[in-house]
Amino acid sequence: MMRVKSSMSHEVRRTVCALIAMVAPLVACKNDGATSTEGDFPVRFLVSNSLIAPVTVSIEGTPYVILTSGKGTQLTVSSKAQWLTWTSAKPAGSDGQPFPDDIGEVKIPISGINGALEISNVIADQTYVTARVFNFTTTQVSIGVYDGNVLSCAGVLPAATASASGFVQIGYYRLLAATDVRAYRDARCTGPYVSWPSSQLTGFAPKSGLLTLSLSLAP
Numbered sequence: 001m002m003r004v005k006s007s008m009s010h011e012v013r014r015t016v017c018a019l020i021a022m023v024a025p026l027v028a029c030k031n032d033g034a035t036s037t038e039g040d041f042p043v044r045f046l047v048s049n050s051l052i053a054p055v056t057v058s059i060e061g062t063p064y065v066i067l068t069s070g071k072g073t074q075l076t077v078s079s080k081a082q083w084l085t086w087t088s089a090k091p092a093g094s095d096g097q098p099f100p101d102d103i104g105e106v107k108i109p110i111s112g113i114n115g116a117l118e119i120s121n122v123i124a125d126q127t128y129v130t131a132r133v134f135n136f137t138t139t140q141v142s143i144g145v146y147d148g149n150v151l152s153c154a155g156v157l158p159a160a161t162a163s164a165s166g167f168v169q170i171g172y173y174r175l176l177a178a179t180d181v182r183a184y185r186d187a188r189c190t191g192p193y194v195s196w197p198s199s200q201l202t203g204f205a206p207k208s209g210l211l212t213l214s215l216s217l218a219p
Contacts, residue, residue, distance in 0.1 A: 041079045045113045048072030050120045050207035052130055053088040053172065059110075061085070067119075069208070077110065084108045086119060090171050091155055099155055101171025103128060121172065121209025128172040129204045131181060131211040133157055135166030139218035143170055144189035148178025153189040157215065172209065175201060185219040192219045 049055050049067035056066050059077050067073065085107050090098035106123055121128045133143055133155075140159045145152045152173065158166035173179065179201060182193040196213050204211045 039079075042076050043079050043081070043110065044074055044076045045110075046072055046074050046116045047084075048116075048118050050118060051088060051172070052169070052208050052210050053090075055086045055088050055119055058085045058087075059083070081110055084110050084113070084117070088172065091169050093156060099153065099171055101130075101152070101154070102174045103172045118207070120207040121204070127175045127209070129175045129201055129209040129211055130172045131170050131201075131213050133168050133170065133181075133183075133213045133215065135168075135183075135215045136160050137166075137215060137218040139185070140166070140187075141183040141185060141215065141219060142187050142189050143168060144182040144184055144193070145170070145173045146178075146180055146182060146195075147174060147176050151182075151189060154181075156187065157183065175204075175209075181213060183215050183219055194219045 047057055047065075047067065049069060049071055052069050054066055054068045057064050057075070059075070059081050060083060064075060065073055085105050087105050088101075088103050090101055092098045103123065106119075108117065121130075135141065135157045138159050141157045143154045143157050145154050154170040154173070155168040157168045160166050170181075175198070177198060180195045180197045181201065182189070182195040184193040185191050194215070194217060200213075201211060
């Protein structure tokens with residue numbers, strides 16, 4: 001009787017082991033699937049700024065970093081984060097109020113970044129330009145940007161002094177076939193003006209979109 005009992009116990013152990021061997025892979029597969037679907041892991045990528053203007057980079061609406069021109073940094077975000085947004089700083093007038101330009105908030109899906117994001121003057125296939133404008137006349141002027149339909153006042157360009165030319169850095173504006181930059185005699189971008197037509201605005205620096213313009217004849 002003892003030998004029979006021993007033989008039955010051995011058969012039970014073999015059966016239990018066989019069942020465990022069959023069930024274990026199923027459990028492992030289920031756990032692996034849950035981990036890959038529901039897990040939260042870090043996503044890393046490089047962001048760099050080629051614009052002249054500083055940019056503020058945000059993740060899901062929360063500011064992460066401010067990048068000045070030519071700077072970059074690595075960001076580490078949650079795999080559940082969906083959107084990166086960035087905005088560029090706007091030049092301010094003498095009253096401290098920024099002049100609006102044509103670059104608003106730019107929204108980019110994080111899933112499409114693929115390791116690196118370079119912020120440049122081409123956004124969604126549209127080219128934007130900015131200008132450093134020097135005034136060699138003794139007349140203060142206002143700078144306007146006209147795109148064929150809308151005129152935007154972009155800043156005030158001081159007159160030259162005995163020791164230095166006047167200078168202003170304007171914001172970013174769409175470069176269209178009809179775009180021109182104008183220097184107006186009136187501070188409200190009205191009245192007589194001289195202009196730099198679109199044909200003179202194509203020599204911008206790659207990625208930054210920077211132009212250098214000089215005013216040698218007052219309007």
